Amino acid sequence: MSTAIVWLRQDLRLADNPALYHACKTCANVILIFIDDPLPGSVSRLGAASQVWLHHSLQALDASLQAAGNRLTLRQGSALPVLQALLAETGATHVYWNRVYDPASLARDKQIKEILKQSCTVHSFNASLLNEPWEVLKADGTPYKVFTPFWKAMLKHGIQHLPLPAPEQIPAPTSFPRSLALNELGLLPRTHWDTGMMAHWPAGETAAMQKLLDFLPLGGADYKNARNFPAQHGTAQLSPHLHFGEISPRQAVYHTEAFLAEHPAAESGLRHFIQEIGWREFAWYLLYHFPHTVDQALDERFKHFPWAEDYVENLEHWRRGQTGYPIIDAGMRELWQTGWMHNRVRMIVASLLTKNLLIPWQEGENWFRDTLVDADLASNVLGWQWTAGCGADAAPYFRIFNPILQSQKFDPEGEYIRRWVPELRARDNKQIHLPRELGDGLTDYPLPIVDFKASRERALAMFEQIKGPFARSTVQ
Structure with a gap:
């Protein structure tokens, strides 16, 4: 009887899963495997917050498969030898997977397909x-x-x-291959900081x-x-x-x-x-x-942008939500506690880091990738390059988000700030948006780590060094 291996990556579902659907239509037995691959671009190589989510997502998927009479096989190692070993163990005749599009995975998958198709049938699909x-x-x-x-x-x-339905049946092999236990993948932290974060999320x-x-x-x-x-x-x-x-x-x-x-x-x-x-x-x-944009600007002129060099202390204040700008500190603390940040606030915190502190966008992208449960490589890179002004769809002038104006406009009652910055809860609705130097005499909240107006002018001057004088600039 024919046996199919379905190699799962960023397709942890039963419905609208082309690889699974076609495997069930084609073969008498279906083996589903997730590989904890050391490849840097692999889904299991993501940041700490995303690894926590992955653990719970794999757990939920396995429960769904067991309800359908099948189960998830877990292995660790480079994908090619793991798949080759599984083919030898099971006598599988087909390998199916859904494509992923980051540069590292594309190169790996192309090599795997060329090698495996010499001994079995290989099909890949678009599912994402x-x-x-x-x-x-x-x-x-x-x-x-x-x-x-x-x-x-x-x-x-x-x-x-039209999305594909979940298979009516997921035919299981007569005996399942050896599998690691989910905890053996080591996706959960040892200190259990994840408990509070996942309280906000069902996976x-x-x-x-x-x-x-x-x-x-x-x-x-x-x-x-x-x-x-x-x-x-x-x-x-x-x-x-x-x-x-x-x-x-x-x-x-x-x-x-x-x-x-x-x-x-x-x-x-x-x-x-x-x-x-x-x-x-x-x-x-x-x-x-443009695969180079994983860590390089799409706009090549930014190769010459004079980013700050001595920024370790400012970067740490930003990461910890101790910048002295309430809306930014609220966003960074929301991120740390929940693994997520509101999209508008993402733009504001990114603007301060890249425009006012002149810290390279890659530092912010790396931090987001480690702390976001939705650390989608492409979206993360696009968002950071957009805000830094060096990516696609950037306007022909320097976008700079004023954290005070943004706060007053989009959190007028200070509800978001009070939720995440408890030391400011006693401030009234006017003062809660202001840095300490412009508000009351509060002492347990930091002074701004940078003067917004002066740093804005500095950034505009530096921007002109690589792009020349430009017709207009805005503060949003």
Whole structure:
């Protein structure tokens, strides 16, 4: 009888899983494996917060598989020899996987496919994007670098795809191969700091779909506006579920369109929600076509940007949420405690780090990758380069977010700040947005680590060194 190995990575779900679906259609036996691969780009090589999420996601997936009469096999080691050993052990005739698009994994997977197809059938599929990165190009065959024309081309190409159902049966082998216990992967920390973080999150496919279905009627209509206010529950918070493939973007779009068909009043908000899924798509599209942007600026002129060199102390204050700017400190503490940060606040904290402190964007990207449960490589890189002004879709002037103005506009009652910066809770709604030097005589909250106005002017001057005088600059 034919046996298929399904190699799972960032597709930890049963529904809309092409590799699993086709394996079940083709073969009499199906073995599902997750490999804790030492490759730097591997999902198991992510930061500490994401590894915690991965542990719980694998646990949820195994429970779903056992309910369907199968189970998850766990192994450690380089993917190729692990797969070769499993082929020899089981006599499998087919290997299926869903593609991942980071540069390291693409190179590895290409090599694995070339070697394995000499002895068995190998198929790979798209399970994590609306369309393949090579399917949407400009008329001259080159990739887009600006989101709006990219998204228009995507919509023209088509983003609505009928998700595949979960297999009716996942046929199990007569005997399962040897598997590590989940705890043997060492994804959980020894100090148990993760308990508080995961109290904010349910992981797994069922939780992901429920979160989407709850969001559509409760927050969909007002999403375009509410998503800017960090104290509100105005976002879907699907990003970690999308990152680990507990839900696919095709499922998200499909269910959103189905909801819109019956609730047209939610059109404005949910079209914006779908567009945000498009930004995730754009991030992976750029990383595929410009793989050097993993750690280098897309804008080559930034090779000459005079970043700060002695910044260890300022970086540590920023990481700990001790900058003296309330909205920024609230965001950094939210990140540390929950593994997540509101998107608008991500832009504000990134702006201070790169523009006012002149700390290289890679430092912030590395910290986010280690502390975010949704540490999606492509989206993280895109966001940091966008804010630093060195990536795709950057405006022709230096965006600088004023943390005081942003706080006053998007947290007017100080609710978000009070939630995460308890030493400021006694301040009134006017003073709570202000650094200590502009507020009351509080002494248990730090003074600003940098003068915003002076550091803004310094940044603009340095920006001109590499880009020349520019027509306008803004403070947002």
